[in-house]
Each structure stands twice: as structure tokens, then as C-alpha cells.
Amino acid sequence: MNHQKLLLIIIFFSIILIFILGSYLTSHSAVTIFNKISPSFQLKARTEIWPSIQNFSWSIPKADDNEAHDTKTKPEAANNRQATGLAGSRQDSKYKKSQKTEVSDAQKFVQKSHGAENPSKKKDAAAKEVIFRIFANMDEELRDQYLIQVKKFESEHSTQINQLPVSMQRNFLEKFLKAAGYYQKLPDVINIGVKKSGTNALGFFIAHHPLISHSLGNEVHFFDWNYQKGLKFYRSKMGFTSKFQLSFEKTPRYFVTDSAPANILKDLGNSTKFVLCFRDPIDRLVSDFRHETELRLRKEWIKSGKKKMNSSPEKEGKKLEKLLIDKKGNINVSSDFIRTSSYSIHLKNWLKYFPLDNFIFLDHDRLLQDTFSVMKEVESFLDLKEFFRKDMFYFDPTRGGPCMHTDGKPCPSKSTPGFMPKAKLSKAVQAKLRVYFRPLLQELLNITGKRFPWSHSYL
Numbered sequence: 068m069n070h071q072k073l074l075l076i077i078i079f080f081s082i083i084l085i086f087i088l089g090s091y092l093t094s095h096s097a098v099t100i101f102n103k104i105s106p107s108f109q110l111k112a113r114t115e116i117w118p119s120i121q122n123f124s125w126s127i128p129k130a131d132d133n134e135a136h137d138t139k140t141k142p143e144a145a146n147n148r149q150a151t152g153l154a155g156s157r158q159d160s161k162y163k164k165s166q167k168t169e170v171s172d173a174q175k176f177v178q179k180s181h182g183a184e185n186p187s188k189k190k191d192a193a194a195k196e197v198i199f200r201i202f203a204n205m206d207e208e209l210r211d212q213y214l215i216q217v218k219k220f221e222s223e224h225s226t227q228i229n230q231l232p233v234s235m236q237r238n239f240l241e242k243f244l245k246a247a248g249y250y251q252k253l254p255d256v257i258n259i260g261v262k263k264s265g266t267n268a269l270g271f272f273i274a275h276h277p278l279i280s281h282s283l284g285n286e287v288h289f290f291d292w293n294y295q296k297g298l299k300f301y302r303s304k305m306g307f308t309s310k311f312q313l314s315f316e317k318t319p320r321y322f323v324t325d326s327a328p329a330n331i332l333k334d335l336g337n338s339t340k341f342v343l344c345f346r347d348p349i350d351r352l353v354s355d356f357r358h359e360t361e362l363r364l365r366k367e368w369i370k371s372g373k374k375k376m377n378s379s380p381e382k383e384g385k386k387l388e389k390l391l392i393d394k395k396g397n398i399n400v401s402s403d404f405i406r407t408s409s410y411s412i413h414l415k416n417w418l419k420y421f422p423l424d425n426f427i428f429l430d431h432d433r434l435l436q437d438t439f440s441v442m443k444e445v446e447s448f449l450d451l452k453e454f455f456r457k458d459m460f461y462f463d464p465t466r467g468g469p470c471m472h473t474d475g476k477p478c479p480s481k482s483t484p485g486f487m488p489k490a491k492l493s494k495a496v497q498a499k500l501r502v503y504f505r506p507l508l509q510e511l512l513n514i515t516g517k518r519f520p521w522s523h524s525y526l
């Protein structure tokens with residue numbers, strides 16, 4: 068073989084080698100390197116690079132491929148644009164995620180702007196609400212990318228996305244998210260309670276972390292009320308989550324639902340983590356009683372068309388005492404108010420299925436007074452990259468709770484409107500309750516090793 072031939076063979080094999088190496092580097096190795104960099108950078112990089120997004124395409128399906136809602140009028144279409152957040156002012160978020168749009172507001176918004184008298188309108192309103200929630204959950208960069216795709220689609224098809232049926236708009240958004248690597252994931256973390264212990268505020272703050280993906284609704288209620296609907300239903304309620312994020316939901320009623328831990332273990336596995344917030348058990352039940360009273364009154368007012376309210380802390384106190392104490396003067400242990408505050412009883416049930424390490428035990432009073440430290444604890448419990456800073460939080464005296472400095476909605480929604488006075492319990496009943504809760508709180512202390520700021524008045 069002469070020198071020239073040998074050189075040609077070497078060049079040929081070198082080209083093949085470079086080609087193989089090149090394609091390996093741009094696929095496998097790139098992913099490996101990508102996975103080694105910090106999660107928040109990954110998150111940013113994904114939203115900036117998104118190779119798959121470049122190829123995203125969505126063609127308008129035939130009318131009968133979708134639920135038929137083809138009779139859309141122009142004003143409705145304009146409302147859709149608002150519902151998707153595409154109209155005019157896009158909320159810019161200082162802290163990345165624009166989770167500030169709360170579900171209750173989303174519901175109000177949707178009901179107000181669309182009405183929901185007939186079933187097809189109701190269905191549309193529901194689809195719009197889902198779009199609205201998904202949109203509210205999206206990161207700033209993700210939204211920007213989405214809007215680019217919307218523009219591209221609109222110019223390619225000479226149409227406006229908001230003039231398509233709502234189900235198609237939802238389909239477009241979901242397909243985009245999937246192409247970007249976001250999918251609806253069953254939860255990794257659940258805030259399981261306790262009711263009236265600051266769970267709303269906690270969920271609101273946790274959701275601001277860029278590596279947390281909050282469920283689409285405020286409370287999903289799968290393992291208590293909707294279990295028979297199956298995991299497909301549950302998944303459909305979860306937020307769109309990238310592989311770098313943890314999927315999160317909160318439903319305080321899970322804590323007191325006896326079947327919940329066994330079903331969670333079966334369906335989500337033993338690595339599920341639980342956020343649990345406790346509160347002084349008497350304060351908690353007083354708050355719970357007001358919450359339930361207000362819910363009942365609202366229903367009665369809607370039914371009767373009359374708004375009656377004549378009460379005082381003492382009157383409410385008497386009503387609550389009747390529920391807490393039975394005719395013989397003993398604690399009514401079957402009352403839900405007592406039951407929910409009997410923390411150790413429920414926790415023991417959960418610990419039959421999950422180890423203690425899967426739980427973080429937080430405190431309502433500390434959440435209110437030192438929100439930052441509590442959020443740092445949560446961050447480290449979930450192994451999240453550091454995000455929360457002290458200057459992000461402030462106490463709002465008019466709300467009586469912590470809020471966050473954001474350009475969007477800064478405060479968690481009030482879980483109770485608070486139009487009724489809080490019940491004032493007599494000293495005698497309070498003393499009885501303290502005696503009842505003492506051994507239960509001692510048990511809680513023994514299990515968790517945690518002494519809460521209010522424990523000293525019981526132990």
C-alpha cells in the first residue's frame with residue numbers, strides 16, 4: 068500500500084470518528100454535563116435552550132377531534148385571551164414564578180367574565196380555569212417561550228389562538244408544555260395539614276420556589292374525597308413539572324383521613340415527603356369553628372337571600388362549648404374540632420406507613436413570626452437549592468400574617484373570610500381542654516422531639 072492510499076484511509080476513518088464523537092457529544096454527553104450543573108441553572112438553561120421547543124408544532128385539529136365549541140362569539144374570544152393571560156399586561160414576576168394568582172381569584176375571575184349558566188358554557192369556563200391556573204403556575208421564561216410559540220402559530224395559520232375553541236387552546240398549551248419537558252406528575256411532596264395551622268400561607272410560599280411545581284388547584288382532596296376517581300384524575304390536577312422540579316400539593320384533610328397514609332404509600336411510594344404544620348390545639352379548633360360557621364352561614368344566606376349576622380365572641384363561645392363538651396361535662400372526643408386537634412393520634416397512624424424522616428414538623432406561630440427561617444427549614448428538608456431570602460418576606464399587620472415582596476399578588480389568600488367573631492371559651496372549658504390535650508401533646512413531643520412555642524401552656 069502506498070503512502071497516499073494510507074493517508075486517504077486515515078482521513079476517512081478520522082471523519083467517521085469525528086462524526087460519531089460529534090453526535091455523541093451533542094446528545095448523550097450534553098445531557099450528562101447539563102445534569103451536573105446546578106438545578107436552578109438547569110431550569111434557566113432548559114427554558115432558554117429547549118431544543119425540543121424549536122421543533123414544536125401544533126396544527127389545528129379537525130372540528131370533531133375536539134369537543135365541539137365552535138359557536139364562539141368575538142367577545143367570548145376576547146375573554147379567552149384574558150383567561151390565558153395573553154391580553155395586554157403580562158404579570159412580570161420579581162421572584163420568577165407568578166403563583167400569586169390564587170385559585171379563588173381565578174374562579175371568581177372566570178365566573179365573572181364568562182358566566183356559567185348552561186352546561187357547554189360551564190365546560191368552557193372549567194377549561195378556561197385550567198388554562199388560567201396552568202398559566203399562573205408557569206415560570207417567567209416559560210411564559211415568554213410560550214408567547215413566542217403562540218405568535219409563530221398565529222402567523223403560520225393566519226388566526227388568533229384566542230379565536231379557537233377553549234379546548235383547543237388548552238390542548239395547544241399542554242402540548243407546548245410537554246414539548247418543553249413539562250408533564251403532570253404525581254406529587255413528591257404533600258402538605259397534609261393540619262387544618263387551620265397556616266397551610267395556605269405555607270403552600271403559597273413554597274410554590275414560589277422555582278424548583279417546586281404546585282398543583283393546579285388549591286386543595287386537591289384526592290386521598291380523602293376523590294380516591295375512587297383514580298390516579299388519572301389525581302394526575303390531571305397536578306401542575307406541569309419539569310424533571311428538575313418537585314411536584315407539590317396540599318390538602319390538610321389528609322392528616323385526619325385514616326386511609327390516606329396507606330393509599331399514599333401504595334400509589335406514590337415510600338419516598339413521598341410530608342410537610343406538617345401544628346398550632347396550639349385550642350387556637351386551632353377556635354379558628355376551625357369560625358371557618359365552619361362562616362361556610363354554613365354563606366350557604367344559608369345564598370339559599371334564603373337574607374344576610375343575618377348577630378353575634379359576639381361570647382355567643383360564639385357558648386355555641387362552640389356545646390360541641391366540645393357533652394351533657395355529662397366530658398370532652399366530646401367524637402367532635403371533629405377535638406379530633407383534628409388530637410395530633411398524636413393521627414400522626415401515629417401515619418408513622419405505621421412512613422418513617423419519621425419523611426416528615427417535617429412546622430409551627431403555625433413561627434410561620435407567622437419568622438417566615439424566613441421556616442421556609443429555609445423547608446428548603447433544606449426538601450434538598451432544594453437555596454432560594455428564599457429574608458428580604459423576600461414582610462408581615463402585613465392588616466392581614467395579621469406574612470406576605471412576600473412580589474410584583475404580583477403578595478399575600479396568601481385568607482382561608483376564612485373572618486366576618487364572624489372568634490369564639491371566646493370560658494376559663495373552665497379552656498382548663499378542661501388543657502387537661503385533655505396534655506397527654507396527647509406529651510406524646511407528640513415524644514414522637515417528634517419538638518417543643519412548640521405554645522407547648523409550655525399544656526406541659
Ligand SMILES: Nc1ncnc2c1ncn2[C@@H]1O[C@H](COP(=O)(O)OS(=O)(=O)O)[C@@H](OP(=O)(O)O)[C@H]1O
Pocket residue numbers: 261262263264265266267268319354358434435466467468469470478479480481482483
Ligand atoms: N399571611 C397569612 N394570611 C392569613 N392567614 C395566615 C397567614 N399566615 C398564616 N396565617 C394563619 O393561617 C390560619 C389558617 O390556616 P390554614 O391556611 O391552614 O387554613 S385552612 O385549613 O386552609 O382553611 C389563619 O388562622 P385564623 O386567622 O385563626 O383563621 C392564620 O392564623
